Amino acid sequence: MLSMLESEVFQSNDAEEIKLIKEAKEKSNFYWKITAGLSVSANTVNVFLPFVVHLIFSVKLEFPVCRYSFIPEKYEAMFLYPAYLYQSIGITSHMLYNVNIDTFLLGVMFLAMAQLDILDRKLRKVTDVCLYPDAARGSVDKFIDDQNAVLEIVNCIKHYDAVCKYCKLIQDAFSEILFVLFSSGSCKICMCLFRFTMPGATQYFVFLTLYIVVMTLQVMVPCWFGSRLIEKSSQITFAVYDCDWTPRCRRFKSNLRLLVERANRPIIIKGGKMFMLSLATFTAIMNSSYSFFTLLRHMQSR
Numbered sequence: 001m002l003s004m005l006e007s008e009v010f011q012s013n014d015a016e017e018i019k020l021i022k023e024a025k026e027k028s029n030f031y032w033k034i035t036a037g038l039s040v041s042a043n044t045v046n047v048f049l050p051f052v053v054h055l056i057f058s059v060k061l062e063f064p065v066c067r068y069s070f071i072p073e074k075y076e077a078m079f080l081y082p083a084y085l086y087q088s089i090g091i092t093s094h095m096l097y098n099v100n101i102d103t104f105l106l107g108v109m110f111l112a113m114a115q116l117d118i119l120d121r122k123l124r125k126v127t128d129v130c131l132y133p134d135a136a137r138g139s140v141d142k143f144i145d146d147q148n149a150v151l152e153i154v155n156c157i158k159h160y161d162a163v164c165k166y167c168k169l170i171q172d173a174f175s176e177i178l179f180v181l182f183s184s185g186s187c188k189i190c191m192c193l194f195r196f197t198m199p200g201a202t203q204y205f206v207f208l209t210l211y212i213v214v215m216t217l218q219v220m221v222p223c224w225f226g227s228r229l230i231e232k233s234s235q236i237t238f239a240v241y242d243c244d245w246t247p248r249c250r251r252f253k254s255n256l257r258l259l260v261e262r263a264n265r266p267i268i269i270k271g272g273k274m275f276m277l278s279l280a281t282f283t284a285i286m287n288s289s290y291s292f293f294t295l296l297r298h299m300q301s302r
Helices: 015-057 073-078 080-124 140-195 202-234 236-240 250-263 279-301
Strands: none
Touching: 015 080, 015 202, 073 080, 080 140, 080 202, 080 236, 140 202, 140 250, 140 279, 202 236, 202 279, 236 250
């Protein structure tokens, strides 16, 4: 997948196209900073703040992940700090892993959308290579223009094919991860909402607030940009007819029709071949989370 980004078809010398790729990279970095900031804040509140409060006010130290109830209390007190350090390192490593995997997925999707923007721009100007627009039919100048236009539209078809293969590689690489993320996302959000209805320490509610924000973003952002990817790939069919295609040769129009037929099926990324990256999927996940939460509240009140 990364080697494909370095392939010749994805390279460009045009200033505007280079700018589009640069903007995609900047968006990826910006999203990483937001996700990392929220995740580190939540992890700090859950892991380091209780330890500091314990040292200053001698409050009982609670483990960040789980209690070792099967261990006698004297051994738990003896190995309190090593066990706390062990759980802290584990949950921090897990947090960093999740942040980088999620942002890497968004990064490669940003680059895919940038390539679609570049292709859209190329298609709208595909006939600009014609130097003799008023040349008579059958003349040498007309033949040269037609050959140049056909060459450009063929290159655009190859570019679109490369983008489709690139998105297929993204799906193959992240299909299982997205399936687990969307399958568990509904349960995690539901349990966080339900935990808010139960008593707990203030710092734990702060952690829950940050955690539910991160979990919602973790599901919403891929779905949002999955919808953007679908929209941008659907716009290719409109960009094709924005060029001056009517006076071109039959071969050019045949290639044009071929590209339109291929672009009529938008590019879609799925998780586990079940969950499509779209806002409709995000809405369904949030609806199921609230439904489960309502069910738990009803059972709790009985």
